[in-house]
Amino acid sequence: MEKFDPAFPARSLKRMREEMDRRESETLSSRATLSCRGLRRQTEERLKDDYRQNFSLDVDRILHSLAYTRYIDKTQVFYLIRNDHITHRVLHVQLVSKISRTIGRFLGLNQDLIEAIALGHDIGHAPFGHDGERVLSAICRSHGIGDFHHNVQSIQFLDRLERKGRGWNLCLQTLDGILCHDGEVHDRQLQPDASKTFERLAEDIDRKTWEPDTELIPMTLEGCVVRMADTISYIGRDIEDAIRLNMIRRSDLPAESTALLGKTNGTIVYNLVTDVIRNSCDRNQIVFSAAVSEALKRLKDFNLQHIYLNPDIKRHLESIRVLFGRVFERYLNDLQHENRQSVIFTRFLKDMSAEYLSQHRPEEIVRDFIAGMTDQYFLQQCPPELRPEIRVL
Numbered sequence: 140m141e142k143f144d145p146a147f148p149a150r151s152l153k154r155m156r157e158e159m160d161r162r163e164s165e166t167l168s169s170r171a172t173l174s175c176r177g178l179r180r181q182t183e184e185r186l187k188d189d190y191r192q193n194f195s196l197d198v199d200r201i202l203h204s205l206a207y208t209r210y211i212d213k214t215q216v217f218y219l220i221r222n223d224h225i226t227h228r229v230l231h232v233q234l235v236s237k238i239s240r241t242i243g244r245f246l247g248l249n250q251d252l253i254e255a256i257a258l259g260h261d262i263g264h265a266p267f268g269h270d271g272e273r274v275l276s277a278i279c280r281s282h283g284i285g286d287f288h289h290n291v292q293s294i295q296f297l298d299r300l301e302r303k304g305r306g307w308n309l310c311l312q313t314l315d316g317i318l319c320h321d322g323e324v325h326d327r328q329l330q331p332d333a334s335k336t337f338e339r340l341a342e343d344i345d346r347k348t349w350e351p352d353t354e355l356i357p358m359t360l361e362g363c364v365v366r367m368a369d370t371i372s373y374i375g376r377d378i379e380d381a382i383r384l385n386m387i388r389r390s391d392l393p394a395e396s397t398a399l400l401g402k403t404n405g406t407i408v409y410n411l412v413t414d415v416i417r418n419s420c421d422r423n424q425i426v427f428s429a430a431v432s433e434a435l436k437r438l439k440d441f442n443l444q445h446i447y448l449n450p451d452i453k454r455h456l457e458s459i460r461v462l463f464g465r466v467f468e469r470y471l472n473d474l475q476h477e478n479r480q481s482v483i484f485t486r487f488l489k490d491m492s493a494e495y496l497s498q499h500r501p502e503e504i505v506r507d508f509i510a511g512m513t514d515q516y517f518l519q520q521c522p523p524e525l526r527p528e529i530r531v532l
Contacts, residue, residue, distance in 0.1 A: 152190035168247030212513035239368035256316030263292025304492030316362030375404030
């Protein structure tokens with residue numbers, strides 16, 4: 140009777156991964172980022188026999204992170220509104236993942252890397268969307284720790300805070316794509332900057348923190364795709380949400396844009412994706428045609444004026460600003476006076492690594508704590524009499 144060899148399954152699975160890596164080199168575009176080239180900051184012995192390819196493993200780690208779980212109650216655009224059909228952050232990242240993987244499939248790019256970047260790209264968002272981000276950024280500046288940017292905070296969570304300060308040891312290409320996404324910037328075309336290292340990543344994070352206008356370009360075509368897909372995923376979806384909330388009418392949309400892109404989210408997404416694929420094939424760039432890029436820019440300008448700056452959205456902004464200030468000062472005071480009964484000690488810092496504690500100022504710890512809060516958890520930290528009204532629509 141043949142004896143069971145416990146090493147055989149590991150050897151067999153490792154060969155399967157090697158075969159998958161080989162197939163990638165034969166089937167993906169020569170411009171794609173191969174999984175075997177994924178770079179990790181720390182060598183992990185146990186990964187030598189892991190059958191998962193590098194970027195597929197990154198996807199698993201992001202999906203199983205605590206920060207990913209909190210997407211479920213992170214606002215996309217419309218906060219303090221209870222409506223089951225309004226887009227939340229968890230749906231947005233899924234849409235970005237789907238759209239960017241579709242583009243990547245037709246361009247012959249690495250869909251695992253695309254998925255990892257897409258799922259992790261907004262994981263650092265503070266409560267209450269971009270308004271919460273701007274309010275927290277002003278507080279951080281006033282405390283001398285630089286600006287707050289959700290893309291920088293996404294790296295902070297995944298690389299330095301998750302797993303009680305040990306981080307997930309994700310690949311450089313994944314972290315870079317997350318850092319360099321920026322759906323608010325309008326790009327007609329993006330060409331990757333392949334000259335990236337972990338040292339350069341740290342420099343980019345530092346520059347972005349202290350010089351907010353710093354432009355960051357992804358190191359891979361996959362990262363460029365996700366950055367474009369971020370805009371594609373939200374532009375029409377935000378319009379549908381605003382129509383559902385009676386903030387705008389479909390007939391309000393600029394005719395110059397709808398003539399090329401359509402009037403519904405489905406047609407807008409389809410036409411933008413089609414244009415990107417058509418204009419990016421066999422190129423080391425991700426490109427919109429000039430006409431479609433201009434139509435998209437007009438639509439973004441429309442959304443900014445009629446949705447994102449709409450006074451109805453901003454009706455609780457001053458209350459949010461006051462509450463962020465109160466919560467920040469409360470937990471900073473708890474840290475400085477070592478109030479061990481505070482939730483920042485009993486929950487957030489419980490079992491936190493010595494490395495994290497030694498490398499972060501109290502103000503940075505409070506920033507990380509608040510940035511990780513869901514909208515509802517943040518409100519629970521506020522005095523009941525100061526909590527703004529949540530509208531049911």
